Amino acid sequence: MRYGVRLGVDPGDARIGVARCDPSGMIATPVETVRRGKGDLRRIGQLVAAEEAVEVVVGLPRSLSGGEGPAAAKVRELAARLARRIAPVPVRLVDERLSTVSAEAMLRDQRKGQKRRAVIDQAAAVVILQHALDTERATGRPPGELVPMGEPAGDAVPTRQTEETDD
Known part of the structure; x- marks a missing residue:
């Protein structure tokens, strides 16, 4: 098992759920829900850095x-933009079939409405990341497919010395 914190991302049309794991890659936990739209990839880049x-x-x-x-085509496009933004940190695509269904089942009787949906997005990101971690632990190989980084875009993760751009 490779060492280091990984982020799990569950992209949706309105929100993006984000989870993280501990450096040993044992347990995934929720981080936050990012509103989809202007600044969403910048925020994920900030979380990657933090x-x-x-x-x-x-x-x-x-x-x-x-x-x-x-839906998969939209996620592939988002993943490619994210890979350019956070390069050289790799981005991998993993099968997420039924992750939202699993997250909803786990949270069935909890919060209602908008807050519940935000929590479901985070829980789905946890399910995605935990599955990836478990797969790597079982196979000894990184899960899913690596997204090509391409050329670093002008929207790369800003450093403290540079000005941030929106994306």
Whole structure:
């Protein structure tokens, strides 16, 4: 098992759930829910820097048969932009089938409404990251597929000396 904090990301149309694991990669825990839109990738980049993450695992929505539809295409595009932003920190796509269903089942009788949805997004990110950690521990290989970093974009993670850009 590789050592270091990893972030798990559950991208949705309105919100992005974020989770983290401990440096030994044993347990995933919720971090926050990021509102989707302007500044969302910047915020995830800030979390990567703050947590000193060695990798980001993004949930890829597949159909039950394993195929990919429009939602998967949107996640692949977001993952590619995130990979450019946080380079050289690697981004991996992992199958997230039923992660939201699992998260909802875990939280069924808890909060209602908007707060519940935000917590479900974080819980789904926990499910995605925990599955990735368990897979790596069982196989000895990094989970999922590595997202090519491409050329660093002008929206790379800002350092304290540079001005932040929105994305």
